[in-house]
Amino acid sequence: MPTTPEQVLVTAGALHGVAVTIETLVGRGGRLLVEHPTYPNALDAIRVLGARAVPVALTVEDPAAMVLSMSRAARQVSPRAAYVMPDFQNPTGLLLDEELRRRLAVGLEQAGVLAIVGETLADLGLDTEPPVPFAGVARPASVVTVGSMSKNFWVGLRVGWLRAEADVVRRLAAGAGHTQMSGPVLEQLAACHLLDAEEEVPLSVAPTSAGSATPWSARSRATCRAGRSRSRQGVWSCGAGCRHCRPRRSWQPPRAEGCCWRRVRVSAPVTHSTTGCACPTCSRSTSSSAAST
Numbered sequence: 001m002p003t004t005p006e007q008v009l010v011t012a013g014a015l016h017g018v019a020v021t022i023e024t025l026v027g028r029g030g031r032l033l034v035e036h037p038t039y040p041n042a043l044d045a046i047r048v049l050g051a052r053a054v055p056v057a058l059t060v061e062d063p064a065a066m067v068l069s070m071s072r073a074a075r076q077v078s079p080r081a082a083y084v085m086p087d088f089q090n091p092t093g094l095l096l097d098e099e100l101r102r103r104l105a106v107g108l109e110q111a112g113v114l115a116i117v118g119e120t121l122a123d124l125g126l127d128t129e130p131p132v133p134f135a136g137v138a139r140p141a142s143v144v145t146v147g148s149m150s151k152n153f154w155v156g157l158r159v160g161w162l163r164a165e166a167d168v169v170r171r172l173a174a175g176a177g178h179t180q181m182s183g184p185v186l187e188q189l190a191a192c193h194l195l196d197a198e199e200e201v202p203l204s205v206a207p208t209s210a211g212s213a214t215p216w217s218a219r220s221r222a223t224c225r226a227g228r229s230r231s232r233q234g235v236w237s238c239g240a241g242c243r244h245c246r247p248r249r250s251w252q253p254p255r256a257e258g259c260c261w262r263r264v265r266v267s268a269p270v271t272h273s274t275t276g277c278a279c280p281t282c283s284r285s286t287s288s289s290a291a292s293t
């Protein structure tokens with residue numbers, strides 16, 4: 001995205017960026033739409049800052065329904081903002097396609113609701129990239145994007161950023177100044193160094209025990225991909241099974257590093273068939289116990 005320096009505020013990580021935006025642009029008592037489930041630390045920040053989270057259900061099976069519900073809630077609840085993660089949503093890993101991003105942007109804009117967009121995980125796709133940044137399909141005045149060095153480079157590097165229109169950034173900078181005079185210089189220099197180096201050697205570099213350098217992100221992606229293919233072969237066997245046990249647990253193979261969403265039903269016990277079912281889960285439970293569980 002073409003961006004000028006006036007459109008960027010450096011923060012102490014993405015979570016700080018989210019908190020500054022909520023404190024400055026939502027305020028105490030202000031309503032804020034959130035995907036449900038969402039990033040738990042953002043919920044804590046909302047609570048601590050006295051804003052009111054309004055959950056909007058999200059399921060990985062039906063992202064269009066979430067977009068529709070978000071737009072409807074934006075009209076009905078009069079929130080000041082919506083905190084959304086179109087890129088590998090935390091915790092579900094959901095990636096919104098371009099059409100759904102456009103619909104979400106329009107739905108929020110028409111209700112005059114600011115989008116606070118978490119992009120922290122956007123670069124971590126395993127075999128797919130996000131189609132277009134949310135800010136690329138939204139009106140500039142109606143979106144604040146939050147990003148971070150912590151996922152692509154190093155969690156301990158407390159450098160993140162906010163991107164918005166210049167006058168919004170001025171307000172956010174004034175808000176951030178209440179609790180922090182400026183970002184730490186050393187960390188920012190390290191971040192500049194890493195960003196420059198990334199242009200020469202794509203992705204950050206971690207030394208191996210042999211002393212050579214390996215692209216860390218490439219290596220961890222390879223590990224995740226291996227995990228995906230193992231899971232497809234059933235070694236992890238989540239979601240595998242017969243009609244008796246399948247509803248009890250299901251999961252989506254991860255689409256990005258850091259996201260693996262697994263649904264586990266813990267309430268009512270399921271009665272397994274004791275005859276004629278060869279599924280490994282049923283066979284295990286019938287052989288270990290005469291009684292069905």
Ligand SMILES: Cc1ncc(COP(=O)(O)O)c(C=O)c1O
Nearest residue numbers: 013014015039090118120148150
């Ligand atoms: C969606 C999301 N936003 C923000 C953060 C926190 O980022 P940072 O470490 O830069 O504060 C995380 C970390 O897991 C995250 O998943």
